[in-house]
Structures are given as C-alpha cells and as structure tokens.
Amino acid sequence: MIEITDQPIQxxxxxxxxxxxxxxxxxxxxxxxxxxNKNKEVIRLEFEAxxxxxVKKMKELAEEASRRWPVEKIAIVHRKGILEIGDIAVVIAxxxxxxxxxxxACRWVIDTLKEVVPIWKKEMYENGEEWLEAHP
Amino acid sequence: xxxxxHLYGITxxxxxxxxxxxQLPEGARVQDLLEQIxxxxxxxxxxxxxxxxxxxxxxxxxxxxxxxxxxxLIPPVSGG
Numbered sequence: 304m305i306e307i308t309d310q311p312i313q314x315x316x317x318x319x320x321x322x323x324x325x326x327x328x329x330x331x332x333x334x335x336x337x338x339x340n341k342n343k344e345v346i347r348l349e350f351e352a353x354x355x356x357x358v359k360k361m362k363e364l365a366e367e368a369s370r371r372w373p374v375e376k377i378a379i380v381h382r383k384g385i386l387e388i389g390d391i392a393v394v395i396a397x398x399x400x401x402x403x404x405x406x407x408a409c410r411w412v413i414d415t416l417k418e419v420v421p422i423w424k425k426e427m428y429e430n431g432e433e434w435l436e437a438h439p
Numbered sequence: 440x441x442x443x444x445h446l447y448g449i450t451x452x453x454x455x456x457x458x459x460x461x462q463l464p465e466g467a468r469v470q471d472l473l474e475q476i477x478x479x480x481x482x483x484x485x486x487x488x489x490x491x492x493x494x495x496x497x498x499x500x501x502x503x504x505x506x507x508x509x510x511x512l513i514p515p516v517s518g519g
Contacts, residue, residue, distance in 0.1 A: 334519050350518065351447055351448055351451075352447075352518070353445070353447050353492070353495075353511060353513070355495055356492055356495040356496075356511070357518075359495050359496075381518060381519075392519070393518070393519050413519055416518060416519050417516070417517070417518060417519040418516070419516065420516060420518050421447065421492065421511075421513055421516055421518075422516060422517070422518025422519075423447055423448030423449070423514070423516060423517055423518070424517040424518065425448075434448050434449040434452070434514070434517070435517040436487060436515040436516070436517040437448070437449040437486055437487065437514055437515055437517075438485055438486060438487060439487050
C-alpha cells in the first residue's frame with residue numbers, strides 16, 4: 304500500500320495492509336500536524352505533491368527498505384491538501400519478523416521520505432504563510 | 440524547442456501558475472534550463488536548492504532535454 308491521498312488517512316487500513324503471519328512486529332509511524340513551529344503559531348498546513356513522482360519515490364523507498372531489512376510488508380501513505388491541527392499527514396507501517404528491524408526500517412523510511420519524496424508543506428499562520436525548507 | 444515546465448511549491452508562487460513554457464535551443468541540457476529560468480526569475484537563486492525532474496526522476500545537470508520529456512522544477516522538499 305503506497306499512495307498519496309487527499310482523504311483522511313485510516314491508520315487501521317495501513318496496519319491491515321501489512322498484516323503477515325511471518326511478522327512478529329509491526330511498527331507504525333504517524334506524522335501529525337502540530338500547532339507551532341519555530342515559535343510561530345500554526346493554524347493549518349497545506350501539502351502539495353507531484354503525485355506520480357512521489358508515489359514512484361515512495362515505492363523505491365519501500366524496495367530499498369526491503370533490501371536493507373527483512374521487511375515482510377510495508378505501507379506508506381501521505382496526505383495532500385489542507386490539513387488541520389492534529390490531522391494525520393503521513394503513516395508508515397512496517398512488518399518484520401523481529402521488532403528491532405521494524406523500528407529501524409520505519410525510521411529510515413520516514414527520514415528518507417523527508418529528503419527525497421517530492422511533497423511540499425506550507426504552514427499557514429494568523430498573518431501569512433510559508434513554504435517550509437525553501438530558504439536557507 | 441518549447442518545453443512545458445511543471446511547477447510545485449514555492450516555484451509555483453515565484454513563477455506564477457502550475458506550468459510555464461520555456462524556449463530553449465535544440466539539444467539543451469538541464470543546466471541550460473536552470474540558467475534560463477534563474478535569469479528570468481532571479482529570486483529562485485534564494486532557494487536552498489533547485490532540482491529538475493525529467494520523466495519523474497531527478498536529473499543531473501548534463502541530461503539532454505527534448506520536447507517529449509515531462510520536466511518539473513523541484514524546490515526543497517518538505518513532506519512528512
């Protein structure tokens with residue numbers, strides 16, 4: 304299950320997607336929208352994605368994670384559009400035989416997703432907005 | 440040749456709109472596109488980075504472009 308969606312992400316469906324009788328561990332990372340960043344009060348976020356390339360890159364992350372760790376199944380789902388405080392922006396679920404690999408693979412996937420997948424986050428404040436990471 | 444460049448994030452705000460037509464000589468490379476577009480929109484130089492994707496893959500500076508390619512500007516990503 305690798306997708307970009309403009310609908311609320313259902314965590315349970317991500318967990319169901321990685322269900323495996325060979326797995327003794329499922330690690331789930333849930334990225335949520337927080338109400339502040341660098342001392343600014345955030346009122347909502349907007350995510351924009353280059354959908355086709357983002358899905359392609361997310362599939363490559365899943366393949367690379369499966370080369371590095373004994374991954375049974377993996378789900379990566381990222382939301383786009385307008386999100387309110389507390390909404391789920393991204394879910395990564397990784398099933399492996401043992402827990403250490405699930406933690407390690409899940410962490411690597413979210414860290415690498417943030418570096419390479421073409422998705423952009425705009426924070427909106429009371430008095431303005433800003434694309435994150437754009438400027439030094 | 441005329442290339443249609445797909446724009447995302449802050450590059451959409453800087454250039455205006457989700458697509459931009461750019462005239463380039465035949466055989467132009469990714470670096471030529473970047474030079475041209477930075478000349479037209481100097482504030483692109485203020486970005487932390489600016490990459491080009493060709494056919495949904497990050498492209499090196501020396502990749503040759505054609506009108507059939509799907510080309511996109513990729514400003515610093517910030518998903519997750």
